[in-house]
Amino acid sequence: MAAVPEWAGALGDWLAGPWQAAFMLPKFAAVAILAAVCGVVGPFLMLRRMAFFGDALAHAILPGVAIGYYAGGPSAGAMFGGALGAALVAALGISAIRRRADVGEDSAIGIVFAAMFALGIALISRRGVRIDLSHILIGQLLAVGWADVLRMAVVGGGVLAVMALLYKELVIASFDSVLATTLRLPTAKLDALLLVLLALTIVVGLQAVGVVLMVAFLITPAATAYLVTDRLPSMILVSVGVAALSGLIGLYLTYYASIAASAAIVLPCTLCFGAAFVWTGVTRRGRGDSGVM
Amino acid sequence: MSTPILTVEDLTVRYGTRVALSGVTLTVDPGRRVAVVGPNGSGKSTFLKAIVGLVEINGGRITVHDHAPGQDRCVAYVPQRAGLDWRFPVTVEDVVLMARAHRVGWLRRPGTADHAAVDAALSAVGITDLAHRRIRDLSGGQQQRMLIARALAQEARLVLMDEPLNNLDQGSAETIVDVMDNLAANGVAVLVALHDLALAEARFDTVLLVSGRMIAYGPPSEALSERNLITAYGAGLQVVDGTDGRRVVSDPGCCDDGHAAHLPPVVVHGGAAGLPSVGWTAGDAAGLSGESVTRGHGGRRA
Structure with missing residues (x-):
C-alpha cells in the first residue's frame, strides 16, 4: 500500500480538527438538528410563498426572549421558554390576521411584527438587562452546549414528527386549498398548524442562527432543492442535505476562520443556490427550454 | 323518478x-x-x-x-x-x-x-x-x-x-x-x-x-330560446333566422366597452339535418375568429 501523501495527511488533520475538540461536538449536533428541521419546513414555506412570514415570525420572538429573561434570569432555558411562548402567540396571531386583514395581509404582518420586534428591543435595552442583543440577532452557535442540544432535539423532533404524520394533508392544503376544502379537510387549522411548526423551527434555530438570518436558512436550501428536483419528497431530502452541508462548512469556517457562525452557515447555502441556479440555467438552455413557467 | x-x-x-x-x-x-x-x-x-x-x-x-x-x-x-x-x-x-x-x-x-x-x-x-x-x-x-x-x-x-x-x-x-x-x-x-x-x-x-x-x-331547446338568450345576453344580441340555421349575432358596439371579452358567444341551432354549425358575429369584422369568440372568454389567467 502506497504511503499517504503528506498533503492528504494534513487535510485529514484539518478535517478532523473540529471533531477532536470536545466543545465542538454539541455544535455539530445542533447544526444537524437544525438542518433536519429547517430542511423539512423550508420547502413548505417556499412553495407557499411565506418567506416574509418566516422573517416576521423570527423577529416577533424577541419580546419572548426578554420576558423569559425577566421571569427566569439569564439562563438559556428561560429564554428558550420565552421564545417558545412568543412563537406560539405570534403564529396564532398571524393566522388570525390572515383571515381578517383590512389593510392587506403583508401590511398587517409588517405592522404587528415590527411592533413586537420593537417591544423586544425596548425590553432588552433597559439598563441592567444582561442580554446581548447581537447574540439573539445573529446567533451564538459557539455557546451551544448539550443542554441546548437537548432542548433543540425535543422541539425539533416534535416538529418533524407532526410533519411526518400530517404530510399528506399539509401537502394538499399547500398545493390546492380548494381541493382541501372540498375534501372537508380543516384547511384553516392546517394553515395555522404550519405556522406553529414554522415558529417552533425558528425557536430551534434561534441560538445557532439568530433572528436576522433565520429566513435565509429556511428558504435558501429549499429554493436550491426546488431547482434541482421534480417532486416534493426529493425536494425535502435535497433541502435537508444542502442545509446540513452548509452547516458543516459553516462550522469549519467558524472553527478555523473565527467567522460568526450564522453568517458562516448561511453563505455556503447561498453558494449552493447560486451553483444550482447557474447549472439549471445552462441545462435548460441546452434542452431549448425557455424556462418560462 | x-x-x-x-x-x-x-x-x-x-x-x-x-x-x-x-x-x-x-x-x-x-x-x-x-x-x-x-x-x-x-x-x-x-x-x-x-x-x-x-x-x-x-x-x-x-x-x-x-x-x-x-x-x-x-x-x-x-x-x-x-x-x-x-x-x-x-x-x-x-x-x-x-x-x-x-x-x-x-x-x-x-x-x-x-x-x-x-x-x-x-x-x-x-x-x-x-x-x-x-x-x-x-x-x-x-x-x-x-x-x-x-x-x-x-x-x-x-x-x-x-x-x-x-x-x-x-x-x-x-x-x-x-x-x-x-x-x-x-x-x-x-x-x-x-x-x-x-x-x-x-x-x-x-x-x-x-x-x-x-x-x-x-331541455336545451327550451332553455336556449330566443327570448331567454336575449334576456341573458342583453340587447346587444340579435337572433337571425337563416336558411342554414339560426344565427345569434352580437354587436360589440352595444356593449359597455366593446372589449372582446364581453362578447357573448355565438350559437347556431341546427338547421337542416347534418349541416355543420356556422357562427359569426359582428366581432368577426374586427378580426376576431369565430373560435376565439366561442371559446376565448375565460382563458385569461385569474
Whole structure:
C-alpha cells in the first residue's frame, strides 16, 4: 500500500480538527438538528410563498426572549421558554390576521411584527438587562452546549414528527386549498398548524442562527432543492442535505476562520443556490427550454 | 323518478353588497348532464362554488345527497386551471392521488385500492403515460385531463366542472366531453360551466341559463330560446333566422366597452339535418375568429 501523501495527511488533520475538540461536538449536533428541521419546513414555506412570514415570525420572538429573561434570569432555558411562548402567540396571531386583514395581509404582518420586534428591543435595552442583543440577532452557535442540544432535539423532533404524520394533508392544503376544502379537510387549522411548526423551527434555530438570518436558512436550501428536483419528497431530502452541508462548512469556517457562525452557515447555502441556479440555467438552455413557467 | 342528488331552492349568493346570483331553484337527478351557461360574470362559477361550499350562501338552500353544501364528500369540483400553482413540485399521479385523502384517512398512507383508483382515472382520460410527469410540463389539455382524473379518483356522485373546455385543443375537449358522458352513464350527475352554447345544446340533457339570476332551466331547446338568450345576453344580441340555421349575432358596439371579452358567444341551432354549425358575429369584422369568440372568454389567467 502506497504511503499517504503528506498533503492528504494534513487535510485529514484539518478535517478532523473540529471533531477532536470536545466543545465542538454539541455544535455539530445542533447544526444537524437544525438542518433536519429547517430542511423539512423550508420547502413548505417556499412553495407557499411565506418567506416574509418566516422573517416576521423570527423577529416577533424577541419580546419572548426578554420576558423569559425577566421571569427566569439569564439562563438559556428561560429564554428558550420565552421564545417558545412568543412563537406560539405570534403564529396564532398571524393566522388570525390572515383571515381578517383590512389593510392587506403583508401590511398587517409588517405592522404587528415590527411592533413586537420593537417591544423586544425596548425590553432588552433597559439598563441592567444582561442580554446581548447581537447574540439573539445573529446567533451564538459557539455557546451551544448539550443542554441546548437537548432542548433543540425535543422541539425539533416534535416538529418533524407532526410533519411526518400530517404530510399528506399539509401537502394538499399547500398545493390546492380548494381541493382541501372540498375534501372537508380543516384547511384553516392546517394553515395555522404550519405556522406553529414554522415558529417552533425558528425557536430551534434561534441560538445557532439568530433572528436576522433565520429566513435565509429556511428558504435558501429549499429554493436550491426546488431547482434541482421534480417532486416534493426529493425536494425535502435535497433541502435537508444542502442545509446540513452548509452547516458543516459553516462550522469549519467558524472553527478555523473565527467567522460568526450564522453568517458562516448561511453563505455556503447561498453558494449552493447560486451553483444550482447557474447549472439549471445552462441545462435548460441546452434542452431549448425557455424556462418560462 | 329517482331521488335528486342536488336540490337548490331560491339560492342567493352575495359578494359584499353585490348580488352575484339569485333566484336559482332546480333539482338534478343522478346521471344527468347539466350545462351551466351565461355571459361572463353571470354567476356560473359562483353557482358551482356554492354547491361545493366554497362560497357562503346568503339565501335559500342547497341540498346535496341530503347534506348542506360542503358537508358531503360525494361532490367533486374541477376548478379553473388558472387557479392552481402549476410550478408546485408534484407529478400527475401525486395530484390525482390527493383526491383519495379522505378515503385514506388521517395518519395513514394510500393503499392498493387508492393506487388502483388513480390508475383507472388516468386511463379514463387517456393520460396513463403522463403519470410521472411533473405538472409544470403539461399542456393545457393535459392539465385539464389531470384535473378531471382527480375528480374521477374521488369517486364522487356529483361532479362540478368550472369551464373545463376553455382554451383546449379539440382532442382534449372531446375526451372531456366523452368522460362526462361516461360518468352520466354510470349514474353520476355532471354540472359543467360552459361558454359554448352549441356544445350545451348538442351534448347536454339540461341547460341552466343564468345572468345574475336564473333565466331558464330545462331541455336545451327550451332553455336556449330566443327570448331567454336575449334576456341573458342583453340587447346587444340579435337572433337571425337563416336558411342554414339560426344565427345569434352580437354587436360589440352595444356593449359597455366593446372589449372582446364581453362578447357573448355565438350559437347556431341546427338547421337542416347534418349541416355543420356556422357562427359569426359582428366581432368577426374586427378580426376576431369565430373560435376565439366561442371559446376565448375565460382563458385569461385569474
